[in-house]
Amino acid sequence: MSDNSLFKSILADTIHESANSYLIKELTDQFQSPQQLWHATEQELMKVKGIGKAKSRQIIAAVQLAKLILVPRAEQAVIRSPRDIFELMRFEIGMENKEFFYILLLDTKNKVISKELISIGSLNATIVHPREVFNAAIRQSAASILCVHNHPSGDPTPSQEDIQLTNRLAEAGKIVGIELLDHLVISGSDYVSLKEKGLI
CATH class of the missing domain: 1.10.150 (DNA polymerase; domain 1)
Structure with a gap:
């Protein structure tokens, strides 16, 4: 069939x-x-x-x-690779027609403590402030964080804005002692890891 x-x-x-x-x-x-x-x-x-x-x-x-x-339950999932992040989030945001920006808060063993929605944007943009990201991470005593958002366009290639935001978050993470491990852009059944691309 x-x-x-x-x-x-x-x-x-x-x-x-x-x-x-x-x-x-x-x-x-x-x-x-x-x-x-x-x-x-x-x-x-x-x-x-x-x-x-x-x-x-x-x-x-x-x-x-x-x-x-x-949509799998994020809490207690262990993240070992960008593929793990993708499998965890693909059905949550991969087919959405607006941009959704989430962070995954991890403990010292890369187990997900919680998943936090930081921002919902328009068709092609979402506004994210490092303050909001790290407030959530500090509140829940996260050891590190992962960022993940979607591109409704169908193309997961990170934009210049995505790269700049990632760099700002990585710098803020160094200041507060909470490492940004990766930032994934998901679109449909595809994704790009900024870490794998050498952009973090």
């Missing part, structure tokens, strides 16, 4: 329709992939002819359940 057929089949089961029905065709014309459905609001779904409040809520509930299953 192709990905498209599977998508139609799951959607049909969710709202108790046939996969070949007019309603499923209308829905998949409007939302052509699971990624597009990921961000759909109740109001957007109800614009599709034949989708009322009950069916739109069924779809949103199924998407929320998928998010719960796919």
Whole structure:
């Protein structure tokens, strides 16, 4: 079964329709992939002819359940590589249509103490102040931190602003004695580690 057929089949089961029905065709014309459905609001779904409040809520509930299953619990995870950060955060922010900037606070054994949302931005930018980042880290007695944010554009290449922010955070970390270990930029199923690129 192709990905498209599977998508139609799951959607049909969710709202108790046939996969070949007019309603499923209308829905998949409007939302052509699971990624597009990921961000759909109740109001957007109800614009599709034949989708009322009950069916739109069924779809949103199924998407929320998928998010719960796919987004791993950060606390107690041990970070050994940039890939670990990516696997921890990819479903949380990889498909978002705004920039989300998180920090992961680590103990001395690189175990995640907590995950903190620092900023939500626009389509192509988010504003982050070192003060906010390190206040959270100091409050929770973190030994080190990791930064991670997404690029909704689909290109995880760090911008000049990303590099400058990373350098500012690394310098601030030296002053307060909390090392910035890495900064990951995630986009869809891809990522770039500024540490691996030699930018930290």
